[in-house]
Amino acid sequence: MSVKESWEPKIIGFCCNWCSYAGADLAGTSRMNYPASIRVIRVPCSGRVNPQFIARAFQLGADGVLVAGCHPGDCHYSTGNYFTRRRMLLLTRFLEYLGVDPDRFEVRWISGSEGQKFADTVREFTERVRALGPSPKKRDAS
């Protein structure tokens, strides 16, 4: 009972260094407020994100996972995010099979100039995850 009340969603974010991490930095320099739910892991490219990392996050009780990369066509490495797009589409379908609500998973394209979009994304995604409640993994533990 008390767990539920004090519960704040915890979201793991994978941000590519060139666009989305820079976008998150811009949200910071522009002092945009957004929920403290997100913890960002910096990767060179969204194409570096192995679905294994996401599965592990859910396995360890993350309430949500966000993968953010450059807009298609704008990848710093030319093509990395095209692979991400296909790979993450597949993963979304696969999550159900793993027993994870696909609504806990989000892929967004956020450029280095879209600080606002980063802040909005975190805000919206946090609310969505909050509505879903704590990760089943956590609920089982408590």
Added chain:
Amino acid sequence: MKRIGVFVCHCGSNIAGTVDIERVVEAARAMPNVVYVEDNKYTCSEPGQEAIKQAIKEHNLNRVVVAACSPRMHETTFRRAVAGAGLNPYLLEIANIREHCSWVHPDKEGGTPKAIDLVRRAVIKVAGNVPLDRGRIPVTKRALVIGGGIAGIQAALDIADAGHEVVLLEREPSIGGRMAQLDKTFPTLDCSACILTPKMVEAANHPNITLMTYCEVEKVDGFIGNFSVTLRKKARYVDMDTCTGCGICWGKCPGKASSEFEVGLAKRTAIYVPFPQAVPNKPVIDRENCFFFKTGRCKICQRFCPTGAIDFEQEDELVTEEFGAIVVATGFDIMDKDVYGEYGYGQYPDVITSLEFERLVNASGPTEGKVKRPSDGKIPQRVVFIQCVGSRDENKGVPYCSRICCMYTAKHAILVHEKIPGAQTYIFYIDVRAGGKNYEEFYKRAQSEHEAQYIRGRVAKIYPKGDSLVVVGEDTLLGEKVEIEADLVVLATAVLARQDAGEVARTLGISYDGYGFFTEAHAKLAPVETNTAGIFLAGMCQGPKDIPDTVAQASGAAAKVAALLSKEVLETEPLVAQCDEVKCSGCFWCKPICPYKAIEEKEIEERVGRRTVKRKVASVNTGVCKGCGACTVACRTGAMNLLGYTNDQLLSEVEALCL
């Protein structure tokens, strides 16, 4: 034995204001392998860096975590500090507790636990860091400048003056670009040709510059210091070596086409030089309008050419050249004429664009500098200028300001007043933006000395009345409708990125914004670099700017190139992919996913039982690899790893954050 030191930065009150530093420090002490924790007011400052160096020595630290601002800000600073204490610079991790935490979470209750998590992530990750060494690659000491406008010419001259070889590439038959089309330049009223043509000639004659006109970039391979660029030399059908530029051919040519240089206000022949001061002053044959290419008969130019330079058999030629650096200076386009139907451009011949007006007032233009209306050649007495046609218009045009229109329109008003006695000019504007040295004074002069009448408001429509045009607009300062009868209307149409900017960007591997302007590496601190190392920007291709700013940026880009080319070898980032040959099964799924073709097949010998067998494994060319990590995810056996972002490290980061 890992001995990690954690340095938590207050950043004045930037971090300390919303993150409880003391709690972060306490939490860090309990993290695995952490033997030393310290907090500093400003870790990036000289004393802050000194404190890191001292702690490394005193406490025998072999890993460092700095919890401060974004690694995009100070990673290099702290790597240098760590290296200063004798530690490998890659044994450092940064926890971004400013941009990603203190600045976005206004209360300590939200910010502090998150900051602790971020520090833990860095502590866990740094434990997996290994010492890495920078690679060394040789530098080809030649530069390619793409675009022969004022930006490209300036960049080429500056690089050449620094003692490096330059190829100046231009896709039109002559260098000169937009500036060659202009009449006078604001705010000094220097004649554009008078200040540009000497530079064009200087570029052509400079011993270090090779001019390649009528050429385009076909393909770009390689990386900083080692670009391999395939250039398409378009067929000119004129042999450059034998042609003397005597001009007989274009005097005789019966083919006619609308002149690009005169913005359609005059005709040119099918064999032509774009303008009299062209550099090189040698013609090309425009295939589309040449009678010979259209009908198979004519060849008049060939018959009259005294040196036999005309060669109808010429074909496009592809050449590959090596360069160490590239400057992109491809310039801009102007908004399409027919976007604003209500202004009747194309419908009424006396509604023209500002660029057309430049040609009309230009002494070398179609009217020899006499301002005559295109319709009947009459000298206009009432000239209306309309500002922001397409610029600052989110509905029909582009939201940004084109930056040059206010000033060149003031110039046009002055020129009209000087050239046509008694003429009256009216300028419809939204705001006058005269930010620049002597710009405001220039605009005031147009108003006071040259009686330009500025009317604040947009024009609704233009309709013909007799042989003049009625401009209907609104004066928003007086709040009333205005109707002005005009003889000539000039539209200040928006500056746009080149239509094919996206294609060029993809060929070069640089990024561009939503409008098609190429993106600089940092809006303020790296305005001439791109995100692709070794490729630099100059001029309008990066965004609207006037000639002084263009020249300044071109010189800036040239300085960067000169610095790069002055090195014998370049040090490369060691954060590249690495293949574990034992695990590699030789499936080569990594090969097609690599955008840089950095993965090669390598044969190795292995002992299997008592036999030696040969098999193929992946091998990474570390000079070409840029460390994106695409191959690591494609790898089915987990043999591919990315140094600095290994699979184990990323998994451990996930674990650290999920605690």
